[in-house]
Amino acid sequence: MSSTATATRPRGGHGPTRALRTGRQERVRRWRASWRRRETRAAYGFISPWIVGFVLLTAGPMLASLVLSFTDYDGIGATRGVGMENYRQLFEDPQVASSLLNTLAFTVLRVPLLMALSLALAMLLNRVGRASGFFRTVFYLPVMTPKVAVGILFLLLFNGNVGLVNKVLGGFGIPGPSWTTDGNWVKPGLVLTTLWSLGATVVIYLAALRNVPEDLYEAAELDGAGRWTAFRHVTLPQMSGALFFTLVVNTIYSLQTFDEAYTAFFGTANAQTYSHEAALFYVVYLFQQAFQFMHLGYASAMSWLLFAVILVITLIQARVSRRFVYYEGDTR
Known part of the structure; x- marks a missing residue:
């Protein structure tokens, strides 16, 4: 009786324990990934005013001036390209x-x-x-x-x-x-x-x-x-x-x-x-x-x-x- 029970038991007796530990590690990994995503979204939310200001007030005008530098424009009439x-x-x-x-x-x-x-x-x-x-x-x-x-x-x-x-x-x-x-x-x-x-x-x-x-x-x-x-x-x-x-x-x-x-x-x-x-x-x-x-x-x-x-x-x-x-x- 005891020999049969011993034969059917997984070696070392760690099968269920290892599975539980693996499942717990997977849940922790998923929680950490979800937490990092929430933190990233919150960080972008906090810096979004600066990003919007940079795009509208700095990067945007810089690109516009770069385009205008190849044109003849007086601020009123039509824009005419003049190359270099x-x-x-x-x-x-x-x-x-x-x-x-x-x-x-x-x-x-x-x-x-x-x-x-x-x-x-x-x-x-x-x-x-x-x-x-x-x-x-x-x-x-x-x-x-x-x-x-x-x-x-x-x-x-x-x-x-x-x-x-x-x-x-x-x-x-x-x-x-x-x-x-x-x-x-x-x-x-x-x-x-x-x-x-x-x-x-x-x-x-x-x-x-x-x-x-x-x-x-x-x-x-x-x-x-x-x-x-x-x-x-x-x-x-x-x-x-x-x-x-x-x-x-x-x-x-x-x-x-x-x-x-x-x-x-x-x-x-x-x-x-x-x-x-x-x-x-x-x-x-x-x-x-x-x-x-x-x-x-x-x-x-x-x-x-x-x-x-x-x-x-x-x-x-x-x-x-x-x-x-x-x-x-x-x-x-």
Whole structure:
């Protein structure tokens, strides 16, 4: 009797148990897959406003401008295809070259000066202690100032006759230049004016400085390093990621400069008294072609040329940064 029962029983006695375990694992797998699908749908639901906004306000207009760049369109009449004519005209229009050179010169002047001044202010704030929160807010508040107001501020501060800057220089016996009429001083004056909004870069640098480990400074001091050596070999490498980020962002911003220059030199009642050529930045000229001369197709081609210029400069910066930018955990 016992031998018969033993013979008919599955070996090891695990048949039903294994089947139950397999069924339970299958149910768990199905539940997890269903949970992941619900989570994915919820994630897409949360980001759907951004997706809709990106498609309608960014990707859509970009594709429309790309199509318009191959047409002759004035915003009112019928659209007429012209092929590559707009792009050929870009290389024949002297104003395109001069405005692009003005923009590049402004960028070369502004970005290094802004980064150096922001770093100096951030290092000062890092030594203030508890009061750094107050000063951080003070430095950041000008960022909220409308760019149109900054353009008007340029006219008030840098007026050659009654401007505050020239009055201060005159107090030291230094004759101030004609910032708004002398083409050699237009871009330096605009650069100094845009430094009004360096607070965002200061805040980024301050956060980067506070993330530098103190033990690195202690080790450098034990090795006999002075302040300059510690700054060069400890501070700069540790915050190189923040420096690279602000370099890229401020370069892109400078290449797209419009508000301050247009307000100061092209949007005033007495705009004809100023030197327009020195302040004719690329986006200003693009705006004129699009909304003053109604050459929307040509302006679209100009916008894609600017996109290409920014892309090339950014790729060069990213390539060069591989030698100088240090990231935590980098084993190079």
